[in-house]
Amino acid sequence: MATTLGMPTQAQxxxxxxxxxxxxxxxxxxxxxxxxxxxxxxxSALSAAIIGATVRGPVGDSIAAILGxxxxxxxxxxxxxxxxxxxxxxxxxxNGNGPPPLTLI
Numbered sequence: 001m002a003t004t005l006g007m008p009t010q011a012q013x014x015x016x017x018x019x020x021x022x023x024x025x026x027x028x029x030x031x032x033x034x035x036x037x038x039x040x041x042x043x044s045a046l047s048a049a050i051i052g053a054t055v056r057g058p059v060g061d062s063i064a065a066i067l068g069x070x071x072x073x074x075x076x077x078x079x080x081x082x083x084x085x086x087x088x089x090x091x092x093x094x095n096g097n098g099p100p101p102l103t104l105i
Contacts, residue, residue, distance in 0.1 A: 026051050026063050044071050
């Protein structure tokens with residue numbers, strides 16, 4: 001797919017910077033909310049719903065969807081639900097979350 005590159009206008013720059021600020025504040029809000037609700041499956045869903053409702057419109061819906069995707073991508077083992085047939089959950093003693101431990105000689 002071909003795309004064109006050009007010099008950004010002030011409006012485009014301002015819009016991108018505003019989107020960055022919304023994302024930054026949403027991330028901080030999610031961390032605060034998850035401190036109260038916990039980081040399990042229900043807690044992360046509640047935190048995503050709180051932030052999605054706080055940021056109104058399609059951006060809030062997108063943020064909630066991205067947070068749900070990240071929870072699914074991390075795997076159910078990372079949410080305290082065990083392996084449930086996904087990934088290598090629990091084989092390295094870390095619920096399959098992240099790379100295997102690095103052994104240095």
